[in-house]
Amino acid sequence: MQTPLFKIRASQCGKIMGGAFSKPTDKQIERLNELQARANGEGKPLTDNMKAELADLIAKRDNPPMLQAGAKTYLQQWMKEQLYNRRKEFSNQFTEKGLLCEDAAISFVSRLMGYGEIEKNTVFKENDYCTGTADLVLRDSVEDIKNSWDVFTFPLFATGLPESDYYYQLQVYMWLYGKERAAVNYCLIDAPEEIIDQVARSQSYKAGNSEVDMELYDEVRLKMCFPDIHPRLKLKRFEFTYNEIAIAGIQQQVKLCREYINREWPKLIELIK
DSSP, rough: HHHHHOOOEEGGGGOTTTTTSSOOHHHHHHHHHHHHHHHTTTTSHHHHHHHHHHHHHHHHHSSOOOHHHHHHHHHHHHHHHHHTTTTOOOHHHHHHHHHHHHHHHHHOOOOHHTTTTTOOOOOOOOOOSEEOSEEOOOSEEEEEEEESTTTSSSOSSSSSOOOOOOOOHHHHHHHHOOOOOEEEEEOOOOOHHHHHHHHHHHHHTTTTOSOHHHHHHHOOOOOHOTSSSSSGGGGGEEEEEEEEHHHHHHHHHHHHHHHHHHHHHHHGGGGGG
């Protein structure tokens, strides 16, 4: 059984990126050289803080990028999928709402951003390292849609991406689709009736009631539907540009993932020889 070729899905890219940028920057190298010169007697002696800074920079210089424990856990799951020909599916009420509201969210974003008539992208892309299907592919950009569960999972400000993994997801999309710009759109869309019904029944069951009264339905609907909120308050956009350094880091980490799989896969196959 041949070792399968690993490519990272855009949506999972963040799982392998820990430790990707452990190498020092040019400015850090310059600072390291300056501190080393002082440590060797050139200029004033180093303070204790400077000695600690020098030690950190040397460690950063000498330690190559590596796969962290989280990346290895993800790769072990990936190998299980390949070995047993089963795909791990993940679904809960949050992802269910996201899927059910996806078309409504796309229409909402299109209307507010003035995109005109657009549809969800279905064109799958891959290259030597990555795979993915962006939600929206526009003339100059790719965009992703995130449906928040309620106002308390919806970002208040568009100043810091709530999930850092989405940054790498969008970098991969830009790479795959040949775009220079990308955006993540967080949307606050009314929950469909089936979600409201599920939540109301769950809350009623937890309270020890077999039936759901209309008052509880109304309470849940008030929490999960937002007709009273201005449309501009129901969209938060996080925009990015293509980053060649991030792409180089992704390539580097995929290569490390392949090295790990190439070491570990034969141990699994040995069991069935």
